[in-house]
Amino acid sequence: MIVAFLLVFLGFLIFKRPHGGISKGLIAIAVIAGLIALRFVWSRVSLRAGVRVCHIHTGGLAVTGLFGQVKHVVPWDGIAELTHISNLSPLLTFHRFELVRRGARTVPILVLQANPEFVPALQRASEQGGLRPER
Secondary structure (H helix, E strand, O other): OHHHHHHHHHHHHHOOOOHHHHHHHHHHHHHHHHHHHHHHHHHHHHHHHOOOOOEOOOOOOOOOOOOOOOOEEEEHHEEEEEEEEEEEOOOOOEEEEEEEEEOOOOOEEEOOOOOOHHHHHHHHHHHHHOOOOOO
């Protein structure tokens, strides 16, 4: 939302050309570049630190939390249903899995890539565990 707001703000600066518009535009561009760089750095650091990662095992899944601690451990026999929703449009690309557990809360897994290796690996492991993903 911040990036969209700043892009609209830049469009307004280009259209109206107010006094000091160049410096205001450079600040908006710097904020956009900073947010994009922050997202890139966070994705690299979180991957190396094991933050918010889903590990697939033969017996089930282990999902880590914000600081790398194990947040959910879900065995395959404890899952009642595996729902897969995906959107592959140019503006919003994601795969969302919901693991509906018996007697516990649903565990959502969100993958923000078009063709990640995780999706076929999860589908293969869940089929071997006796589940079929529903779309």
